[in-house]
Amino acid sequence: MTAPKKLFIKTYGCQMNVYDSERMAEALGGQGYVATDRPDDADMILLNTCHIREKAAEKVYSELGRFRGLKAEKPDLKIGVAGCVAQAEGEEIIRRQPLVDLVVGPQSYHRLPEMEARARNGEKALETDFPEEDKFERLKNRPRAARGPTAFLTVQEGCDKFCAFCVVPYTRGAEVSRPAGRVLDEARGLVERGVREITLLGQNVNAYHGAGEGGDWSLARLIRELARIDGLERIRYTTSHPNDMEDDLIAAHGDCAALMPYLHLPVQSGSDRILKRMNRKHTAESYVRLIERIRAARPDILLSGDFITGFPEETDADFQATMDLIEAVNYGQAYSFRYSTRPGTPAAERPQVPDEVATDRLHRLQALITRQQRAVQDAMVGREVGVLFEKPGRQPGQMVGKSDHLHAVHVQAPDLAAGDLRRVRITASGANSLAGELL
Numbered sequence: 001m002t003a004p005k006k007l008f009i010k011t012y013g014c015q016m017n018v019y020d021s022e023r024m025a026e027a028l029g030g031q032g033y034v035a036t037d038r039p040d041d042a043d044m045i046l047l048n049t050c051h052i053r054e055k056a057a058e059k060v061y062s063e064l065g066r067f068r069g070l071k072a073e074k075p076d077l078k079i080g081v082a083g084c085v086a087q088a089e090g091e092e093i094i095r096r097q098p099l100v101d102l103v104v105g106p107q108s109y110h111r112l113p114e115m116e117a118r119a120r121n122g123e124k125a126l127e128t129d130f131p132e133e134d135k136f137e138r139l140k141n142r143p144r145a146a147r148g149p150t151a152f153l154t155v156q157e158g159c160d161k162f163c164a165f166c167v168v169p170y171t172r173g174a175e176v177s178r179p180a181g182r183v184l185d186e187a188r189g190l191v192e193r194g195v196r197e198i199t200l201l202g203q204n205v206n207a208y209h210g211a212g213e214g215g216d217w218s219l220a221r222l223i224r225e226l227a228r229i230d231g232l233e234r235i236r237y238t239t240s241h242p243n244d245m246e247d248d249l250i251a252a253h254g255d256c257a258a259l260m261p262y263l264h265l266p267v268q269s270g271s272d273r274i275l276k277r278m279n280r281k282h283t284a285e286s287y288v289r290l291i292e293r294i295r296a297a298r299p300d301i302l303l304s305g306d307f308i309t310g311f312p313e314e315t316d317a318d319f320q321a322t323m324d325l326i327e328a329v330n331y332g333q334a335y336s337f338r339y340s341t342r343p344g345t346p347a348a349e350r351p352q353v354p355d356e357v358a359t360d361r362l363h364r365l366q367a368l369i370t371r372q373q374r375a376v377q378d379a380m381v382g383r384e385v386g387v388l389f390e391k392p393g394r395q396p397g398q399m400v401g402k403s404d405h406l407h408a409v410h411v412q413a414p415d416l417a418a419g420d421l422r423r424v425r426i427t428a429s430g431a432n433s434l435a436g437e438l439l
């Protein structure tokens with residue numbers, strides 16, 4: 001028997017890339033590959049890349065340059081680029097960096113085994129089409145080995161929204177939803193392997209409309225069916241768009257016990273003028289009203305968001321409107337970014353805000369979010385929450401897990417194991433996590 005070949009994957013970007021890397025490793029498992037966490041040990045190196053902000057492509061080229069020595073030592077080493085930079089740059093990658101053997105866009109991962117064989121033959125393999133067939137139909141099922149208690153599961157991919165700043169509609173293509181039956185099967189398989197919490201993924205996950213019994217299913221319908229799977233205790237989903245937050249999904253937050261009280265709902269700006277220029281198709285007011293309806297369904301829901309500072313033409317007054325919106329909503333968590341010009345997107349052509357102004361706004365916004373985040377976390381002290389334990393903590397006898405609201409929680413309890421879901425009383429709030437005791 002020949003020794004297995006080794007595969008090293010480095011993952012950048014969003015959770016969907018994390019999920020895709022897992023599926024690519026499985027697809028290449030069929031070609032005799034096992035995972036390694038050391039590039040110098042690998043027979044194949046795959047970079048799963050992200051294109052969301054500037055300089056992403058440059059970073060990929062400099063990372064690739066670092067493998068030159070390895071390839072010289074080991075001429076059989078194959079190097080591949082996957083993900084959104086692969087989609088955006090395509091053939092240009094092989095032209096600029098001839099040591100690359102394989103370039104594969106996010107919609108073509110089912111072709112990897114065949115591409116690997118071509119690369120082994122000394123050919124360059126390139127696939128960046130948006131094929132008609134659903135890549136998931138042909139990707140191997142996940143193998144049945146045991147795994148940790150939490151997992152991602154992609155249910156929807158691509159985006160039709162075309163926000164004026166964003167490359168995702170170009171790199172991931174049009175919105176496609178996976179059929180409900182396949183999602184349910186994959187979820188059952190995960191639960192058999194020990195998974196107790198699943199996070200449903202999509203670039204616009206709440207636009208999900210997968211084919212199911214009786215017609216297309218909404219995300220809420222899918223969540224309710226998933227909640228019936230024995231042993232699946234917790235369901236989350238990300239990322240959602242405010243305009244796709246339908247009534248049945250809001251209602252599910254109130255009456256579906258497995259759906260966790262956490263919602264990531266990006267708004268990007270609090271200025272109606274900027275929202276319009278961003279092509280978001282909602283206003284600050286409609287977003288705040290929406291949050292009120294969600295909170296009416298689930299009062300303790302923890303809200304998270306995404307913000308961009310320094311979008312073209314953003315004035316001090318526009319930025320102040322964003323700060324006012326943040327004050328009005330009170331976030332438990334948020335991600336914020338300085339606007340980054342993406343060639344080919346509509347906003348790239350407009351008058352840009354100076355870097356120092358955008359950076360100063362970003363720092364002020366982050367200070368406000370940090371204050372809110374800390375206050376929301378501190379307010380958990382004394383409350384009882386569910387915690388799904390994932391791994392040992394730094395102290396002997398300590399376990400760390402995530403609360404229903406996605407806070408990290410440390411508990412001193414030597415008998416706990418990864419995968420245990422227990423009720424915990426929160427006793428203290430630290431810099432980035434909570435401490436608690438078992439009930």
Ligand code: SAH
Nearest residue numbers: 165166203239266306307337338339340342
């Ligand atoms: N589909 C998701 C996430 C898209 S990317 C959504 O609509 O929310 C994640 C975040 O990156 C976005 O929400 C946005 O805040 C940020 N982002 C996207 N393009 C950007 C750009 N050109 N500059 C700065 N931030 C950007």
Ligand code: SF4
Nearest residue numbers: 159161162163166168
């Ligand atoms: Fe990008 Fe907007 Fe689509 Fe989100 S909704 S992926 S920010 S275009």
Ligand code: F3S
Nearest residue numbers: 013014050051052084
């Ligand atoms: Fe990045 Fe592509 Fe995800 S650009 S954020 S890896 S969809």
